[in-house]
Amino acid sequence: MIKPLIIIVDYGMGNLRSVLNKVIQAGYEAEITYDVDKIKNADKLILPGVGHFLNGMKKLTERNIIDVLNKKVLNDKTPILGICLGMQLFTRFSEEGNAKGLCWLDAETVKFKLNDIQHKVPHIGWNTIEQKKESTLLENTDSRGYYYFVHSYHVVCNDHEDVLTSTIYGYEFTSSVQRKNIFGTQFHPEKSHEWGEKILSNFLNL
Numbered sequence: 001m002i003k004p005l006i007i008i009v010d011y012g013m014g015n016l017r018s019v020l021n022k023v024i025q026a027g028y029e030a031e032i033t034y035d036v037d038k039i040k041n042a043d044k045l046i047l048p049g050v051g052h053f054l055n056g057m058k059k060l061t062e063r064n065i066i067d068v069l070n071k072k073v074l075n076d077k078t079p080i081l082g083i084c085l086g087m088q089l090f091t092r093f094s095e096e097g098n099a100k101g102l103c104w105l106d107a108e109t110v111k112f113k114l115n116d117i118q119h120k121v122p123h124i125g126w127n128t129i130e131q132k133k134e135s136t137l138l139e140n141t142d143s144r145g146y147y148y149f150v151h152s153y154h155v156v157c158n159d160h161e162d163v164l165t166s167t168i169y170g171y172e173f174t175s176s177v178q179r180k181n182i183f184g185t186q187f188h189p190e191k192s193h194e195w196g197e198k199i200l201s202n203f204l205n206l
Contacts (some may be wrong), residue, residue, distance in 0.1 A: 003027075003028060003029045004028065004043035005029055005031070005041060005042055005043050005044075006023050006028050006029065006030040006031075006042065006043065006044050006045075006046065007030070007033060007038055007042035007044075007046070008020055008030060008031065008032045008033075008045075008046045008048065009033075009034065009039065009046065009047045009048075009065065009069070009086075010032045010033055010034045010063075011047075011049070011056065011059040011063055012059045012063075013048075013049040013050060013051045013055065013056050013085060014049045014050035014051060014084070014085065016032045016048055017032070018190045018191065019046060019048050019083065019190045020032055021190075022189075022190045022196075022197060022200055023046070023204065025197075026197070026200060026201050026204055034063045034065055036064065036065070036068045039065065039068050039069070039072065040068055040071075042072065043078070044078065044079045044080070044081075044203070044204065044206070045069070045073070045078055045079070045080040046080070046081045046082075046083065046086075047069075047080060047081070047082045047083070047086035047089065048082075048084065048190075049082075049083065049086040049088075049089065050084055050150070052097060053085065053089065053094035053096040053099050053101070053109060053153070054094070054096065054097025054099040056085050056089055057089065057099050057100070057101065057102075060089070066102070069102070070102070073104060073181065073182060077181045078181065079181045079183065079203065079206050080181065080183065081183045081184065081185070081200075081203045082182075082183070082184035082185070083188060083190070084150070084185075084188060087176075087184030088101070088109040088153060088155055088186075089101050089102050090102055090104045090105045090155075090177070090182060090184055091103075091105050091107040091108055091109045091155055092105070092106065092107065092108060093108050094108070094110075095108075095109065095110050095111050095153065096109065096111065096152075096153050104182055105155075105159075105162055105179055105182065106157070106159050107156060107157040107159075107162065107177075108156050108158075109153050109154070109155055109156075110153060110154065110156055111152060111153050112152060112153070112154060112169070112170065112173075114170040116170065118170075119169060122150060122152040123149050123150070123151055123152070123169045124149065124150045125148070125149060126146040126147065127146065127147060127149055127169060127187075128143075128144070128145065128146060128147070128167065129145070129147055129165040129166070129167050129175050129176065130165055130167070131143070131164070131165050132163045132164060132165060132166060133161070133163070133164060133178075135164055135178050136202055136206060137164065137176070137183055137199055137202050137203055138164070138199070138202070139202055140198060140202075141195065141198050141202075142195060145192075146195060147167075147187035147189070147192040147196060148187055148188050148191040148192045148196070149167070149175075149186060149187045151186060154174060154175075154186060155173075155177065155184075155186065156173075156174065157174055157177065159179075161179075162177050162178065164177050164178045167186075167187075173186075174186070183203060
């Protein structure tokens with residue numbers, strides 16, 4: 001039996017190796033690459049990322065990845081999982097750099113607007129998530145699970161049907177999304193122990 005090929009898209013943003021290690025531990029073949037031909041042949045895609053939104057879009061453009069991603073995700077309906085900055089890049093626009101995103105979701109990426117000294121930006125640490133709709137991504141996950149976050153910006157969905165989970169940090173924000181074959185988590189499942197590993201496994205088993 002041929003195992004599905006998982007491509008972790010390398011656009012020069014963030015620690016991709018930890019994602020690769022978790023995918024391999026789950027029993028899947030995976031590769032970190034920005035080779036367009038390999039992306040074309042992927043069965044599933046993962047778009048991780050840590051850093052600045054504008055720089056992320058510039059890197060995707062410089063490596064000529066955007067066209068092949070649009071075809072795979074929008075035309076071929078290949079499942080994709082965006083992690084942290086990767087999820088934010090799915091949106092139409094970000095306040096971080098006043099930059100246009102991939103426009104796969106009717107959403108914007110905005111900076112945390114917190115007025116109390118108790119909640120600092122960036123938001124770093126462990127938080128729970130509240131499920132907003134049914135999804136294969138969350139099957140057999142523990143509602144008491146904690147997930148690791150590190151971010152100063154978050155996604156605001158104009159279509160509330162795209163919101164998969166929310167988290168409270170000063171106020172309620174979207175912590176994961178799903179629109180058809182498009183999945184995203186603001187938290188890092190690869191750093192979230194058994195809770196995050198289950199979410200990664202659910203994605204890989206789609």
